[in-house]
Amino acid sequence: MTAQAIQLAGASVTFDPAWLGENEAWALFEALYAALPWERHRIKVYGRAIDAPRLSCWIGDAAYKYSGTVFEPHPWPAALAPVRERLARELQGDFNSVLANLYRNGADRLGFHRDSEPELGPEPLIASVSLGATRRFRFRARQGEGTLGLELSHGSLLVMSGATQRNWLHAVPPTARTVGPRINLTFRHVAPR
Ligand SMILES: O=C(O)CCC(=O)C(=O)O
Numbered sequence: 168m169t170a171q172a173i174q175l176a177g178a179s180v181t182f183d184p185a186w187l188g189e190n191e192a193w194a195l196f197e198a199l200y201a202a203l204p205w206e207r208h209r210i211k212v213y214g215r216a217i218d219a220p221r222l223s224c225w226i227g228d229a230a231y232k233y234s235g236t237v238f239e240p241h242p243w244p245a246a247l248a249p250v251r252e253r254l255a256r257e258l259q260g261d262f263n264s265v266l267a268n269l270y271r272n273g274a275d276r277l278g279f280h281r282d283s284e285p286e287l288g289p290e291p292l293i294a295s296v297s298l299g300a301t302r303r304f305r306f307r308a309r310q311g312e313g314t315l316g317l318e319l320s321h322g323s324l325l326v327m328s329g330a331t332q333r334n335w336l337h338a339v340p341p342t343a344r345t346v347g348p349r350i351n352l353t354f355r356h357v358a359p360r
């Protein structure tokens with residue numbers, strides 16, 4: 168499969184629904200599901216600390232501030248090395264960090280936000296790999312009315328770059344459908360402090 172451009176004003180987004188093959192994607196899912204030290208992060212929502220409604224694991228070379236909390240990253244698991252290398256090659260990105268999220272069921276979710284921490288720079292390149300259950304991903308314009316939904320399928324790759332974070336919010340809403348677990352990996356470049 169090849170990546171298609173997603174038409175979104177003031178954004179640069181591409182989507183490849185089958186970036187990883189079915190079997191390769193399941194092997195990665197299994198390895199990460201079992202091996203990552205999944206944690207329930209405390210995040211700030213409108214200034215209030217709450218338990219995130221999903222499990223997460225921060226992997227990388229440098230400490231990272233996310234939703235007002237500084238996370239010490241976990242080391243890279245072996246299973247991620249080939250993915251990191253392929254992304255670096257295909258996207259010319261120096262990905263030194265990954266935020267892994269585990270959505271255990273349809274109730275686990277991620278509210279509208281931007282990946283706009285200063286450490287990511289003004290126009291971050293973010294490569295998002297999805298494994299397991301398909302979940303709907305939503306974009307919402309920061310100003311005006313625009314919205315867009317994308318089904319992030321098993322093995323898909325969503326790439327956000329350029330002005331995307333400046334002009335758009337994104338979210339993974341909960342669903343009432345019965346869905347199995349989903350792992351999402353967002354590869355980023357975090358500038359050292
Ligand atoms: O799970 C997803 O597809 C999105 C993850 C995300 O937006 C994030 O980790 O910042």
Ligand SMILES: [Fe+2]
Pocket residue numbers: 280281282337
């Ligand atoms: Fe995000």
